[in-house]
Amino acid sequence: MSQEIYPAEPEATRRDASQAESSRASRGWWDRNADEYQSDHGTFLGDDRFVWGPEGLDEAEAGLLGPAGSLNGLDVLEIGAGAAQCSRWLAAQGARPVALDLSHRQLQHALRIGGEVPLVEADAGALPFRDGSFDLACSAYGAVPFVADPVQVFREVRRVLRPGGRWVFSVTHPLRWAFPDEPGPEGLAVAASYFDRTPYVEQDERGEAVYVEHHRTLGDRVRDVVAGGFRLVDLVEPEWPAWNHQEWGGWSPLRGNLIPGTAIFVCERD
DSSP states (O other): OOOOOOOOOOEEEEOOOOHHHHHHHHHHHHHHHHHHHHHHHHHHHOSSOOBOSTTOOBHHHHOOSSSTTTTTTOEEEEESOTTTHHHHHHHHTTOEEEEEESOHHHHHHHHHHOOSOOEEEOOTTSOOSOTTOEEEEEEESOSGGGOSOHHHHHHHHHHHEEEEEEEEEEEEOGGGGGSOSOSSGGGGSOOSOTTOOOOEEEEOTTSOEEEEEOOOOHHHHHHHHHHTTEEEEEEEOOOOOTTOOOOBTTBOHHHHTTSOOEEEEEEEEO
């Protein structure tokens, strides 16, 4: 009788990871896990809803991209679009969105859901668009947490934005890196230094990264925004709403009512 051989569970560690290694790991991880991600979170995300993070802050009420009605006719780039849920919402507001993602499988889910949004498979650090192609750019937990050089991404975003263009992105709140990624009480005790910027890496038996996430402090993020050529106009830390009872990884009502889970940076290109 033949015996099936299953791949070993990745080893979690903290170590340096280059931009190239991080990009390869992200593409592979999202291609392998896109099906499960969309199955687990697709209902919460919706097919045409713009949600900034696990708290459930909706762009329809937050208006971080601009006042109601102001999106009509604007060219918008969504970076790390996944299945393009946010882009469909933008299209419904009269915008002309383009949904970009590194993962081929995530974009296949965008095709499965449907709609008329153009889809582009590309790396956020090398955007395949001409200078000044867009009025707005946005990213809900896409690309920025997974890149070794966020300033390169920001400079690319600035390049493809028109003067006065807005760039809004959300990431895991930097404070969370000091706590275990657990939704229960065990996730409320500080377990690591907030100032340790060493990336979180999951690696296979050969030592090759299969998942990489990069930590930046809040001050680092602000300095990266400025170094990328933007002016920071708002920093939003969504509170956990009473209606949201779900757990999503380390996000939960218990933790969300005590410590911030998401940081949203609202930036403008001068």
